[in-house]
Amino acid sequence: MSEARRVQRTYLLLTLLSTLAASFIWGINTLFLLDAGLSNAEAFAANAFFTAGQVLFEIPTGVVADTWGRRTSYLLGTLTLLVSTLLYVAMWWAHAPMWGWAISSILLGLGFTFFSGATEAWLVDALTFHGARDTLESVLARGQTMEGAAMLIGSVVGGVVAQLTHLGVPYVLRSVLLGVTLAVAFVSMKDLGFTPERGKGPLETVRAVVRGSLDHGLRNPPARWLMLSAPFTMGVAMFSFYAFQPYLLQLYGDTRAFWIAGLAAAIVAGCELVAGLIAPHVRTLFSRRTHGVLVATALGAGCLALIGWTTRFWVAIAALVVSALAQAATRPMRQAYLNGVIPSGQRATVLSFDNLMGSAGGVVVQPVLGRVSDVSGYASAYVVSAAIQAMSLPFLVLARREHAPPDRIGRE
Template structure:
């Protein structure tokens, strides 16, 4: 059990450091891009290149995690994010053209794909190896609380630092914290319950892992429907989060109040903390995990419509709180569901493929909604986004129809 506690402490510490580092820019990233001379459509095109990078590299980096090891993948991701963040700062200083931002954003997407799947797969495999008795949802919920706390601190601090200095300083602080994260992961992270397969050549390993990920992903009906819902949910969610930065400033009436942009990210973080604490109670409200996912999806789409419809700052904030609570409370249930229908050997790659599907939606949805914002304003973009997100509901209903064992919540 001492080994299990070490695994959980390592997971929580890495979650704290990586989220704190990342969140320094989450509250101001869109403002940073607009300050660099980009239009709304161009700014969200840059974000789309980030998600395009995730689409391109999710499977290859998932293969890295499933063949070289989860620790190796995590360290590569941290190093890539550190370098690409510093490139972002350099391009902001020289007001680089769109193609330069595109390349840098793809690199950031590459960095995050080394994380996605690998961290969660490392945790699940290690806890299974240690024979931990509690539910994975409980551990993931604690991780969500830590992540929300780090995001709350980082996003507010990033907004305040930008207000007191300039929009580039939070990116420098992010790079410093990523260096600390890499050092901690190098010392503390060990692959337990998983032995990387290094006997075959790279192409053979790719074919083997990709074939397994397809068999247990898109060809696996319980996982398939959640993956097909991801483009509609994630594509809109990414746009909705980053568009809040200029939109809330517009509703507030002061386009230079950067702390308001940080507040938007802090609200989401606070909801993650609250939802993480509420997960045990929320589980008791549902007999199936897909029921919780359906409820969260309907609530979230409705809240997006309210944000787009209102002209009042505080009404938008309340809708943001409700939406963030619903999504955050359902996230550990989705993670537990997917992990329950995926075998260990393909876990990192299949989880990465799920992220790939969400990123693919973001490649199309973000620039499209950015263009809607340029033409009709942010309110119109949120209303269109609500309709797109609601399109995920039929896929969740199909997942519910599969009645997978992992769908049922044990009381």
């Protein structure tokens, strides 16, 4: 069990470092893009190119994780994010045209696809190897708490640093910490409980991975309905998080108060932290994991509508807190359910395919809602966001009706 604890510590440390690095810019990213001369529609189009990069590269990078190893995939992801973050700073400094932002955003998306699926698959396989698979949900919850703490610190620091210096400095800090993350992962990560298969050619491997994604993903009913809900929920989540930065400044009445934008991201981070702590208690309120996900998704849609309808700063903050808590507290349920219905050999691939589905929604939803923001304002965009998120509910109901064994929550 000491080796299992070492795996858990490595996972939590890498979660802390990578999230802290990423979160330096989460509170100011939209403001950063607008400061570079982009319109609302262009800023969210840049975000859409980021998610398009995730869609394009989810399967190829899933091949890397399943054939060259989860560790290799993680290292490549960290290195790619380091380079593309520095490129982002160069785009901002030069007030680059839209095509430049498109390229740099796609590269950022590529970096994150190396992470998606591979990190979680590494954790699950290593815990299974050491006979500690039953600790997965609690480890994921602790990881979520770590993410919340890192995001809380990083988003506040990023907002304050931007206020005291300029909007480019948090991106430089992110690059430095990504370098530290790369070094830690190189030393501490080892592929356990999984042997990469490198005998096939790349095209044959891609075809096999696609077949595996379909067979164990979209052709697997318990996984299919959960994955089909992702484009609606994730597409809206991407927009609503980044749009909240300028919208909150608008409600606050000071468009240069960057610390307020950082505060908004910090609130989400605080909710992640609290949700990670209360997740084991929240799961006892439900007999099935899909029940929890359904309630959280419906509650989140209602909060999005309230954010759009209100003109009061503190009401919007309260709605954000409720929505973020509900979504974060039930996320380990979704992860545990999905991991339970897919086999180990295709785990990284199917998890990446699940992320691909969410990213595909972001490619469409973000520019559409960005255009709504330009034409009718952020308030209208949030109301439309609520309607889009509500479209995921029928798929979650179908997932509930499958009665998959991992859906039932044990009372251990």
